[in-house]
Amino acid sequence: MNAPAAPDPAAIAAAVAGLDWWFDGMRIGGPFPGYGGPVVHWWNHCLAYQGAGLDWRYEGIVAGYLTLWRRFGDRSWLDKARRAGDDLVAGQLPDGHFRNSGFERNPGTGGTPHEVAADVALLLLAQALAGAADPAAARYLAAARANLEAFAFGQLWHAPTATLWDAPGAVGFVPNKAATFAEATMLLAAATGDDALVERYAVPTAERIVGLQIRRFGDPLDGAIAQNVLGTRVVEKYFPLYIARCVPALLQVAERTGQTRFRDAAVAAARFLVRIREPDGGFPQVLYPRGRRNRYPRWIAGQGDIVRALSLVAAEGAPVSADATVAWILGGTRPDGRIATANGFGRVVPGRGRRDRFADEVGVVGWCDKAFRALAAITDRSPTESDATFAAPVPTPRVVAGVVR
Amino acid sequence: MSTTAGPVLVVPLSIRVALDLVVAGIARDADRPDGPAPARTIGVPWLIAEFERYGTAAVTDALIALGASPEEARAAIVAHRPARVWTVAAGPLGALLRPLRAAPVPLLPDLSPAAWRELGYVAATADGVEGPGAVLWAIAERAWTAGRRPDLADRCRIGLIRSMVATGGHRSLATVAVRAYRERA
Numbered sequence: 001m002n003a004p005a006a007p008d009p010a011a012i013a014a015a016v017a018g019l020d021w022w023f024d025g026m027r028i029g030g031p032f033p034g035y036g037g038p039v040v041h042w043w044n045h046c047l048a049y050q051g052a053g054l055d056w057r058y059e060g061i062v063a064g065y066l067t068l069w070r071r072f073g074d075r076s077w078l079d080k081a082r083r084a085g086d087d088l089v090a091g092q093l094p095d096g097h098f099r100n101s102g103f104e105r106n107p108g109t110g111g112t113p114h115e116v117a118a119d120v121a122l123l124l125l126a127q128a129l130a131g132a133a134d135p136a137a138a139r140y141l142a143a144a145r146a147n148l149e150a151f152a153f154g155q156l157w158h159a160p161t162a163t164l165w166d167a168p169g170a171v172g173f174v175p176n177k178a179a180t181f182a183e184a185t186m187l188l189a190a191a192t193g194d195d196a197l198v199e200r201y202a203v204p205t206a207e208r209i210v211g212l213q214i215r216r217f218g219d220p221l222d223g224a225i226a227q228n229v230l231g232t233r234v235v236e237k238y239f240p241l242y243i244a245r246c247v248p249a250l251l252q253v254a255e256r257t258g259q260t261r262f263r264d265a266a267v268a269a270a271r272f273l274v275r276i277r278e279p280d281g282g283f284p285q286v287l288y289p290r291g292r293r294n295r296y297p298r299w300i301a302g303q304g305d306i307v308r309a310l311s312l313v314a315a316e317g318a319p320v321s322a323d324a325t326v327a328w329i330l331g332g333t334r335p336d337g338r339i340a341t342a343n344g345f346g347r348v349v350p351g352r353g354r355r356d357r358f359a360d361e362v363g364v365v366g367w368c369d370k371a372f373r374a375l376a377a378i379t380d381r382s383p384t385e386s387d388a389t390f391a392a393p394v395p396t397p398r399v400v401a402g403v404v405r
Numbered sequence: 406m407s408t409t410a411g412p413v414l415v416v417p418l419s420i421r422v423a424l425d426l427v428v429a430g431i432a433r434d435a436d437r438p439d440g441p442a443p444a445r446t447i448g449v450p451w452l453i454a455e456f457e458r459y460g461t462a463a464v465t466d467a468l469i470a471l472g473a474s475p476e477e478a479r480a481a482i483v484a485h486r487p488a489r490v491w492t493v494a495a496g497p498l499g500a501l502l503r504p505l506r507a508a509p510v511p512l513l514p515d516l517s518p519a520a521w522r523e524l525g526y527v528a529a530t531a532d533g534v535e536g537p538g539a540v541l542w543a544i545a546e547r548a549w550t551a552g553r554r555p556d557l558a559d560r561c562r563i564g565l566i567r568s569m570v571a572t573g574g575h576r577s578l579a580t581v582a583v584r585a586y587r588e589r590a
Contacts, residue, residue, distance in 0.1 A: 030460055031459070043566060044566050048425035048426075048429045048432075051459070051460055095411040096410045097410050106458075107455075107459055108414070110414075150410040167415070236555065286559070288555055288556045292556040293556070348560065349561075349564045352564050352567050355567050356567060
């Protein structure tokens, strides 16, 4: 049922151009400079606070702009990546945290995986600038290193068990968050030449992720990775988006170490994703044991991370295609350039949906960045060549726990 | 740069929603873009610190009492005579649920209605956070978790979060009371 619908190159280019336009409209000055706006999420929304958030939104923005710069050579894309990096540097607190890094829990610091995702952004930027012999690279590298050393290495890493905890002092492991940490660690290792970081942090993390993967031939969940571990209890929930976010780190660890079992795990995860993909290219929100699931909300913009995962695995030669999901994302483009967050928020909880229907259409920078990163990698023309025009961003009402204020 | 990051405070959901309500109410009242923090905030220091993260609209003539004791609130009102007062205080359910909670929220009750009248203020808005509806969702979540139905437990969890703002008659019974008062004309 996963017949790929060939994405229209012009539609991809227009979507990237639209997101670039929309991101510019989501920049705000208060309480500090950065990308702001509302957040809607599976568990909770953040709508009263719509100021800047220094969280995982920066990962896709920086990666996407750097991709456009590398592919099309226009310096303005690099400038936008640097502007985003400057937000993070300016918003870093003296103790290493980033201001308001909680995404749906904003305003607050210490967001996971949000701070390490911001580190990924900074390290990608530092890597790009170092490659261009730009001395500014050191500034972004220093900011990422300070955060990783103070927070991830200093507070979240539990050395006796070689485990990245989900919060300081909280015995728990979340594969997708740890995967982002592994990506940041490998980038830091590459930037500093300290290969010991890979052995100390990335490899044990990848091993722990693989340990939570179901490998049972014929099982519908074969290849899926459990959502988390609380204490010693494995939480048997399987979110396609978060499984996809494990894939890049697994492939990178395989490449760094030459251990094919990590590549095999990534391929198995991708095969699982393709197997459960729905005919329209979307994915259910979460699967549980014994065939239970909650289809809603079905992410749209955020599925960019699934496109990224499938594209990386396809590049390894595995027969998985992201085309249907690219088409699903393109179906979410809106006149102001944003990509809608989801389909079906109103159907998550029977009887309570009325309060949540609005959330589908909300534009969230921290979801659109994922579509931007994925589409920037596959567009065959620079967004500057698109002649599409876009409307002004649509304001979101301040809603608290489903009640419009 | 320090080598150890500062502590990460996990704000209880009821408190987060209460602060959201105050911020949304201020934005509605002030109808102005985000700007510096409000002029005068009193109460529990960590609540004030959390509130200041919002960088919310400047309200030059408002007092925001976040978990302040009745005595502290009264003294600040008498001293400054703000045109508007916002309070985050313990609601009736808060005292009932406190023994059941691992980490109870240390809020004190609001001034009595008679005290507000005596001070020359009338209630403008009254909201409740975590009312009976939210408590029922929480009970259902625990029941489904115990019954090994994570799919239904998750739905109940989301139902709980989306029901944190009490509506109708339930608002007066909630765990946390969020109220605005204005000076009597």
